[in-house]
Amino acid sequence: MRFEFCLPMLGKAVPAGAEWFHEVKYDGYRLRVERDGDRVRLITKGGYDWTRRFPWIVEAALKNREQHFVIDGEAVILGVDGISDFDALHSGKHNTEVQLCAFDVLATGGDDLRALPLSMRKANLERLLRGRPDGIFINPFETGAIGPDLFRAACSMGLEELVSKRSDRPYRGGRSKNWLKVKNRSHPAIVRVKEAFA
Incomplete structure (x- = not known):
């Protein structure tokens, strides 16, 4: 079997539907x-x-x-x-x-x-x-409507981002709209990326 990583797409807001799982990104x-x-x-x-x-x-x-x-x-x-x-x-x-x-x-x-x-x-x-x-x-996860609240809590704790994934979808290699990442704009990882492209 050959494997390719599933990669999240960048989202602007954390989805709150019941079909989404939410994980803090380490x-x-x-x-x-x-x-x-x-x-x-x-x-x-x-x-x-x-x-x-x-x-x-x-x-x-x-x-x-x-x-x-x-x-x-x-x-x-x-x-x-x-x-x-x-x-x-x-x-x-x-x-x-x-x-x-x-x-x-x-x-x-x-x-x-x-x-x-x-x-x-x-x-x-x-x-x-x-x-x-x-x-x-x-990695623990939460389900559904708690996603936006979990993202706010993650940001207040200084965590990097939240990744939301459709619970009813298969794993596919490459970029997937079924995995969304929403970034904490004040996290050091954002600064590292900006400095790399400065």
């Missing part, structure tokens, strides 16, 4: 964890293999009872406040502390799950990671 590196028996690979959005870079994620993947799976998530370092610390991550000095914030599962046990709706993939992810060791954790 500030980190997008990463796909692919386990095939005793082999684990960590693949970035740019297609790089970062398996050697983040040993805690690899260790957690190998300790899972399931021998074959593909998880989509974000490599992060969490501060004592539970908020991701991008500067610590980017420095490369704390690679042994990097863990995966998992938000989707694309395959388990040799079965391709991408055609399933997100709600069913979330249930599969919960089963896959239930009671597992630290190193990979599930």
